[in-house]
Amino acid sequence: MGPMSAIAPRTHSWAVLAIQVAFVAAILAMWQFSVSLGWIDSLFLAAPLATARALIPTTILAEPHLAATFSAFAVALVTGVLAALVVGLLVNTSRYTYTVFMPLLVLGVIIPKVTLLPLFVLWFGIEKATIVVYGALSAFFPMVVNVSAAGQEVKPAQITLARVMGYSKIQTYRKVIIPAMLPVLTSGLFYACNAALMGVFIVELALARFGIGAFVRNLATTFRTPELYAAIILTSLITVIINMLLWSLARRLGRWRA
Amino acid sequence: MPRISPAVARAAIVLCILAVWEITTHLSSASRILIAPPSEIFWQVVNILATTSNVPKFYPNAWITIQEFIGAFVITAALGVALGFLFASSKLIGDAFEPILLVLYAIPKVILYPLFVLMLGIGMVPKIIFGITVGIFVVIFNTSAAVRQIDPDYVKLAYSLGYGRLMTFFKIILPAAAPTILAGLRLGFGYTVIGVMAAELLVVTDGLGSLIDWASFNYYTPQLYGLIFITLTIGVAGNSLFSVLERRWVR
Numbered sequence: 001m002g003p004m005s006a007i008a009p010r011t012h013s014w015a016v017l018a019i020q021v022a023f024v025a026a027i028l029a030m031w032q033f034s035v036s037l038g039w040i041d042s043l044f045l046a047a048p049l050a051t052a053r054a055l056i057p058t059t060i061l062a063e064p065h066l067a068a069t070f071s072a073f074a075v076a077l078v079t080g081v082l083a084a085l086v087v088g089l090l091v092n093t094s095r096y097t098y099t100v101f102m103p104l105l106v107l108g109v110i111i112p113k114v115t116l117l118p119l120f121v122l123w124f125g126i127e128k129a130t131i132v133v134y135g136a137l138s139a140f141f142p143m144v145v146n147v148s149a150a151g152q153e154v155k156p157a158q159i160t161l162a163r164v165m166g167y168s169k170i171q172t173y174r175k176v177i178i179p180a181m182l183p184v185l186t187s188g189l190f191y192a193c194n195a196a197l198m199g200v201f202i203v204e205l206a207l208a209r210f211g212i213g214a215f216v217r218n219l220a221t222t223f224r225t226p227e228l229y230a231a232i233i234l235t236s237l238i239t240v241i242i243n244m245l246l247w248s249l250a251r252r253l254g255r256w257r258a
Numbered sequence: 259m260p261r262i263s264p265a266v267a268r269a270a271i272v273l274c275i276l277a278v279w280e281i282t283t284h285l286s287s288a289s290r291i292l293i294a295p296p297s298e299i300f301w302q303v304v305n306i307l308a309t310t311s312n313v314p315k316f317y318p319n320a321w322i323t324i325q326e327f328i329g330a331f332v333i334t335a336a337l338g339v340a341l342g343f344l345f346a347s348s349k350l351i352g353d354a355f356e357p358i359l360l361v362l363y364a365i366p367k368v369i370l371y372p373l374f375v376l377m378l379g380i381g382m383v384p385k386i387i388f389g390i391t392v393g394i395f396v397v398i399f400n401t402s403a404a405v406r407q408i409d410p411d412y413v414k415l416a417y418s419l420g421y422g423r424l425m426t427f428f429k430i431i432l433p434a435a436a437p438t439i440l441a442g443l444r445l446g447f448g449y450t451v452i453g454v455m456a457a458e459l460l461v462v463t464d465g466l467g468s469l470i471d472w473a474s475f476n477y478y479t480p481q482l483y484g485l486i487f488i489t490l491t492i493g494v495a496g497n498s499l500f501s502v503l504e505r506r507w508v509r
Contacts, residue, residue, distance in 0.1 A: 019354035044376045099264040110448055112493045114456045115486050118474035198366045220372035236365040243364035
């Protein structure tokens with residue numbers, strides 16, 4: 001369930017598009033009027049036009065910060081996912097290890113890890129190490145739970161059938177085991193990716209001296225509101241693009257399985 | 259080889275980790291500022307709960323955080339389930355808003371927190387609203403998915419049995435959708451807690467987040483571990499409550 005279940009191809013009609021355009025236009029109009037009619041002080045809310053004007057200069061200023069943030073994110077994600085693959089496959093070696101370890105891994109998912117942030121600062125300081133370690137840990141738990149669950153998707157009967165049909169070990173992996181695991185693995189990757197993004201941004205917002213989180217925090221504390229909105233829109237845009245890539249990957253792999 | 263029950267094995271693993279942690283902290287030269295042994299954390303937790311430690315105003319602050327959790331979750335649940343039903347009830351509205359929701363879901367909400375503070379100031383309100391923003395999406399998605407997966411024949415059957423719209427909703431749709439909605443509420447609770455705690459730690463005012471910040475600022479390491487343990491326990495306890503509800507409902 002969750003957002004991954006919502007990614008089904010759907011028919012687009014003019015009515016759907018009209019509602020979407022109307023909704024976005026209404027939000028933009030409300031946003032613009034609440035500033036220009038003075039409902040909210042422009043010190044706290046930048047008008048859409050002011051934000052649009054700030055977009056390009058802010059992008060130029062934010063570029064080195066974005067590069068630092070997303071390279072840290074990439075390292076964190078890859079580390080977390082690789083560690084989760086190894087641990088997940090180990091947990092999956094038998095039904096017994098699965099029943100023993102799975103609740104512990106689920107516990108790792110459900111504890112609000114953000115509370116542990118002060119400890120990470122204590123151990124790793126306020127430099128890049130904390131960002132990467134915390135991001136990797138954020139990615140690790142949702143991924144490892146999904147890797148372990150993916151292993152349970154492979155039914156013993158399917159493997160027996162493959163053997164009866166004369167598949168070699170490699171063929172069994174390619175044609176049976178991996179296709180059975182893939183949908184759960186991609187959904188794990190989706191959660192891991194978003195958790196890592198969230199983790200990296202939390203650390204940067206809370207304490208980093210460089211990176212987009214620190215950039216945003218500085219803009220907020222110095223009340224450079226249009227630049228702040230522009231920076232947040234820019235960052236959101238990048239994360240939405242990352243998510244869209246993941247959705248198209250999930251759709252493609254889903255089709256492969258079918 | 260006779261196999262020990264999984265629960266016993268799990269308890270043994272946890273005890274082993276605690277024992278190794280305890281022994282290494284006593285033997286190693288690592289500073290006591292960095293790490294506290296489990297025994298000391300345990301006594302700290304007891305002292306904090308008995309208000310005999312130096313943690314200032316533990317219960318008032320804990321109560322603030324719990325109120326934020328409850329407030330944020332109640333609104334998340336009510337609004338999320340209502341929106342989920344709305345999006346499932348009409349194919350047009352569902353199709354129109356699902357892509358918008360997916361895009362909003364894809365934005366890591368924490369980057370928006372400075373905007374919340376700018377517009378809503380500090381105190382409980384921005385933390386609660388931020389918790390809702392983090393938690394509501396999974397509730398909406400699960401609710402609308404739960405309603406959509408109901409076999410339309412059930413609804414037809416209900417109508418042919420002479421059920422009215424309300425009767426059909428309460429007797430057919432709600433029970434059939436309940437397990438998936440509950441799963442969404444459990445996840446939503448988890449996200450809400452993360453949102454509230456992130457908000458408490460990013461802009462420190464009051465609540466458990468402020469106590470954690472106080473302990474880490476003053477290098478009261480055992481108190482820091484103890485407070486974190488208490489906060490995590492509250493989060494996990496809420497989650498377990500939902501697991502129990504889910505198990506009962508599914509049966």
